[in-house]
Amino acid sequence: MRLSEGQVWVLIIALVTMATLMKAAGPAIVGGRELPRWATGVIAMMAPALLAALVATAVFSDEQRYTVGADTVGVAAGALLLVCRVPLVLSAAVAVGLTALLRAFF
Numbered sequence: 859m860r861l862s863e864g865q866v867w868v869l870i871i872a873l874v875t876m877a878t879l880m881k882a883a884g885p886a887i888v889g890g891r892e893l894p895r896w897a898t899g900v901i902a903m904m905a906p907a908l909l910a911a912l913v914a915t916a917v918f919s920d921e922q923r924y925t926v927g928a929d930t931v932g933v934a935a936g937a938l939l940l941v942c943r944v945p946l947v948l949s950a951a952v953a954v955g956l957t958a959l960l961r962a963f964f
Contacts, residue, residue, distance in 0.1 A: 913933070916929075917929060917930050917933045918930060927960075928956075928957045928960035928961045928964065929957055931956060931957070931960055932953040932954065932956045932957030932960070933953060935952060935953050935956050936949045936950060936952060936953030937949075939952055939953075
């Protein structure tokens with residue numbers, strides 16, 4: 859499906875408007891009241907879930923299809939090193955280096 863430039867701008871404006879309305883709805887509905895305990899837990903878990911979805915989409919997709927490539931292997935290696943308690947900077951450096959090597963030779 860191809861969108862024209864005008865359609866893309868209409869979509870962007872619509873998404874910005876919807877995001878703004880959604881952000882304004884929370885304070886307008888809740889006001890100054892305290893949120894229930896279960897709602898606070900759900901809100902706290904939304905950011906990690908959305909971040910994981912964005913990472914998975916970026917790592918396993920190539921435009922409109924699912925793929926496994928050099929970037930997937932690099933992210934997996936970095937994640938494995940983090941699980942093994944290797945420092946974040948070193949894990950990221952290994953992930954970047956491995957991805958670069960795989961892209962250079964394959």
